[in-house]
Amino acid sequence: MAIQSRLEQFQDLRDELQQKALITGLKAASGYRKNYALIQRILQLSYFSFIIASTYRGLNPKPKGKKKQVDKTQTAAAGEALQRSTASGEKGDRDVEKVKEVTQTADAPEVDMSGSSRGKKGRKGKGPRVEVDAKFFEQLKRILRIIIPSYKSKEALLLMGHSVFLVLRTMLSLYVADLDGRIVSALVRAQTKQFLGGILWWMAVAVPATYCNAMIEFLQSKLALSYRTRLTQKVHEAYLSDDTYYQLGNLDDRIRNADQLITVDIQKFSTALAALYSNIAKPILDVSLYNYQLSQNVGAEGLIIINILVQGSAALLRAATPPFGSYAATAQKLEGEFRWAHSRLIENNEEVALYNGQKIEKNSIERSYFSLIKHINRISKIRIVHGMIEEGIIKWLWGSLGLVICSIPVFVKLPGIGGLAADMGSRTEAFVTNRRLLLSSSDAFGRIVSSYKELSEMAGYTARVSSLLDTMQEVKASRFEKKLVSSAGTEENAAVLRGRGKTEESSDIIFEDVPIVSPNGDVLVKKMSFTVKPGQHLLIIGPNGCGKSSLFRILGGLWPVYGGIVKKPKGSDFAYIPQRPYLSLGTLRDQIIYPHTVSEMRARGKTDEDLLKVMSVVQIDRIVEREGGWEVQREWRDALSGGDKQRIAMARLFYHQPRYAILDECTSAVTSEIEQIMYNHATELGITLLSVSHRPSIHKYHQNVLQFDGQGGYTFSKLDTERTEKRQALQEEKELLEQKLASVPVWKERLAGLEEAARSRPASPVAFR
Known part of the structure; x- marks a missing residue:
């Protein structure tokens, strides 16, 4: 009976709770119905606030935790430099022989040990993480x-x-x-x-x-x-x-x-x-x-x-x-690399054709293409599942x-x-x-x-x-x-790379303890000092790769100065004539006045008659009539011969009349007569010449000589024309005699063969009348 009584009490309690819950639910439903409009507004406001907040957060994500900064240690030896990239999980310690890149800052260069295929791109073989x-x-x-x-x-x-x-x-x-x-x-x-x-x-x-x-x-x-x-x-x-297009392609490797x-x-x-x-x-x-x-x-x-x-x-x-x-x-x-492979072939098509290297180039281009196609196919397969x-x-x-x-x-x-x-x-x-x-x-x-x-x-x-x-x-x-050569890892060369020199404006050209360094870290000359005053023509000689062109690029402001002081006139006072002059797109007149426009030419008080005069100096005034006048437009690099291109460049020099002219084998395709006319007329115009040439005939037009020995050394001295000509004649005679002496064993062998052949043949009867 007691159990039944407790069950009845429990049942009454449950019924009471159900009744209260029902009443509460009815009240809630009644309140919900009564305040339905207000509840809807609150829900709508909350919902659209959530949409706006979600959109804002999606468009303004919080930055992730800052990664540890890469430690870059600059020491006397570039081979001891370390760069630990925590983002890519790379190993920081490497040997000197594995130095691949250098970051050349305004204060000091920083050696990047990451390699050309890694670096900031992450793991090897992976693309940039985006x-x-x-x-x-x-x-x-x-x-x-x-x-x-x-x-x-x-x-x-x-x-x-x-x-x-x-x-x-x-x-x-x-x-x-x-x-x-x-x-x-x-x-x-x-x-x-x-x-x-x-x-x-x-x-x-x-x-x-x-x-x-x-x-x-x-x-x-x-x-x-x-x-x-x-x-x-x-x-x-x-x-x-600011020569960014040049520096981007020649002094930096990040943008190919x-x-x-x-x-x-x-x-x-x-x-x-x-x-x-x-x-x-x-x-x-x-x-x-x-x-x-x-x-x-x-x-x-x-x-x-x-x-x-x-x-x-x-x-x-x-x-x-x-x-x-x-x-x-x-x-x-990959698209860019495929296009670059084709551009490289177009740029070097003559050399490739002479070497019959089309098979190798075809393989190289097809590797670039199939790398692109492989990547695109991979993306296409991923898109199916997605x-x-x-x-x-x-x-x-x-x-x-x-x-x-x-x-x-x-x-x-x-x-x-x-x-x-x-x-x-x-x-x-x-x-x-x-x-x-x-x-x-x-x-x-x-x-x-x-x-x-x-x-x-x-x-x-x-x-x-x-x-x-x-x-x-x-x-x-x-x-x-920029990628460095292996010698950049030596202690002495690394010290040169860490330095920075100064450039000052002056009417003279003065180098004071200036190292000649290529962008890839190759120290050609550790320290160079010389002075060239206006009117003192300078002849620069030496073997290939010794630093002649590097010197010109420093003078032109294209390459950085790693030490010492360079005093020189402003860039507009220099003109450069290479062995293969650049001919722009445009009219024949544009080739003479480049980089001026016609309006700039008129503002200088120059006329077409003046242009014809400077062309007549180097005997190419006939080209105007031959090609059809000043306004004719052609692909001039193909329409003119090598000698005519060099004469066009000389006429361009006479038109601009700069204070200094850098001549890099610029008379190799013209006669000695035209060469003499060019040097004499440039001197009359007051242009100081800095010449690179292997032709002994130009020595007499220069007062000083800067000679590189190809081993990191140089000499700067007055040029003794007579002594130089005698030395050149003796050198030519010496080379001729050496060639003849080298042929003596061949001649002796041939003579012995002839004598042996004569002895082995019977004498032929001679008939006399």
């Missing part, structure tokens, strides 16, 4: 400041116009969704008048809708073109100033194919950026407006629950998305969730929204409208998710364009990264 992270957005913001300089710029106005049409297109889509529901409702209810009216409105809406779509596409292409123009102008401004970056990568970046704005801004706007309208039609609760599921699946999709940014960057790099996952989630999973949302007002009675009691036409209208809104929202959200892949690819283009801008900035600040 991600949609804080670094990407920092690079993108920097480029955006270039392509959209102000809110009053043309690009900003185009962007505003583009945004207006995107908003109009979304508003039209909302209206079309509602119109679609009314048309189907009229069809279900057999309301002919309403149905035909809806069809007419449908056709009328097509006009502004198609116009909006056309304008969106037009403005997107205009934006891409404007972005490219701004960015190209900025790059050209940096690339074609600047032409590829400027002509192709900037175009792809601009197109991707213009498309990305449309592919992100419009879907975000669509999702916001469509979801707001859906929350009005089906309630915010169901929309929030479904969106939680969608966000989870989107996170899964992002996690399953491969690093397409890195793939895009690597593909562009495409299946993407379509399965976006189309099928989200489609089923959409049907669940559309069914809410049909199966559930919501306050203020027709439900079970509504007639067939109302339910059909609500279902079709919600279905279209949901499909549009799902499509917009799918485009947002898909745009992450496009964003990753654009990160690759952004990284390459940013690397070009960064490298040009580094080069302008005289911070280079």
Whole structure:
């Protein structure tokens, strides 16, 4: 009985709790129904606040934890330098023989032990690591400041116009969704008048809708073109100033194919950026407006629950998305290397043809091509699996969730929204409208998710364009990264590489303890001192590779000064005439006045008659009539002979009349008569000549001689023309006698053979008359 009594008490307690829970639930339901409008506003506000916050976080990711700075130790010996790269997991300790690169800073060079195939790119064989992270957005913001300089710029106005049409297109889509529901409702209810009216409105809406779509596409292409123009102008401004184009190709190894970056990568970046704005801004706007309208039609609760599921699946999709940014960057790099291989063949086609090296070059080019194709095929295979996952989630999973949302007002009675009691036409209208809104929202959200892949690819283009801008900035600040020769690792040469000299302006050319160093770290002369005053022509002689051309590049300001003091006139006071003169694109007149324009020539008070006079000095004035006048345009490097090219360069020298002229075997293709005329006329014009030539005939035109011995030594002295000519004659006679003496054993052997042949033959009878 006691147990039964306790059971009855327990049952009463349970009934009481159930009754209280029921009452609480009824009160909650009553309160929910009573405050339904307020609750919906709160849920909608919370939902859209979450959307805005998520979008902001996605576009402004927090930077990852700072990696440990790379330790760079500068010691007297470059071989003892260490560089530990924690990002790539490389070994920092290496032997002197494995020194590969050097970072030449304004204060001191830093030896980079990472090797040409590793370095900042990470593990060997891998491409640059590119991600949609804080670094990407920092690079993108920097480029955006270039392509959209102000809110009053043309690009900003185009962007505003583009945004207006995107908003109009979304508003039209909302209206079309509602119109679609009314048309189907009229069809279900057999309301002919309403149905035909809806069809007419449908056709009328097509006009502004198609116009909006056309304008969106037009403005997107205009934006891409404007972005490219701004960015190209900025790059050209940096690339074609301060000899950056020369230093980038000769003093630095980071950018091997600047032409590829400027002509192709900037175009792809601009197109991707213009498309990305449309592919992100419009879907975000669509999702916001469509979801707001859906929350009005089906309630915010169901929309929030479904969106939680969608966000989870989107996170899964992002996690399953491969690093397409890195793939895009690597593909562009391989494209550039393939193009560079062809450019290299074109540049050296004569040497390759003379050596019959087309088979080797074909193998080299095909290796570059098949590396590119292999990478593209790999990406294509990866896209198959990714495409299946993407379509399965976006189309099928989200489609089923959409049907669940559309069914809410049909199966559930919501306050203020027709439900079970509504007639067939109302339910059909609500279902079709919600279905279209949901499909549009799902499509917009799918485009947002898909745009992450496009964003990753654009990160690759952004990284390459940013690397070009960064490298040009580094080069302008005289911070280079160049592969070194093995001798650069010695203690003495490393000390030279760490130094920096000074350059001062002077009317004379003065070298005070200046080392002659090539960009790859080869110390040709440890210290050089000499002085050349105006009017004192200098002859420079020595074997190949001893530093003659390096000296000229230091004088021209092309190579850095690693020590001592260089005093020289400004760059515009120098002219350079190589053995193969450069002939530009343009008219015949342009070849004489290069790099001046016709307007600059006129401003100097020069006329075509003056040009004809300087050409007549070196006896090429006939070319004007032969080629068809001053305005004719040809590929002059092919139209003129080697001798005519050198005479054109001499006429160019006489036109500009610089204070100093560097002549590098510039008379090798002309006669001694023209050579004499050129030297005498240049002297009359007051041009001081610095000549490199192996022809003894030019010695008499110089007062000083700078002779390299090819072993790191040199002598600078007055040039004794008579003594030099005698020495040259004795040298030529000595070489001739040595050649003859070298032939003596051959002659003796031939004489012995003839004598042996004569003895072995019987004497022939001689007939006399």
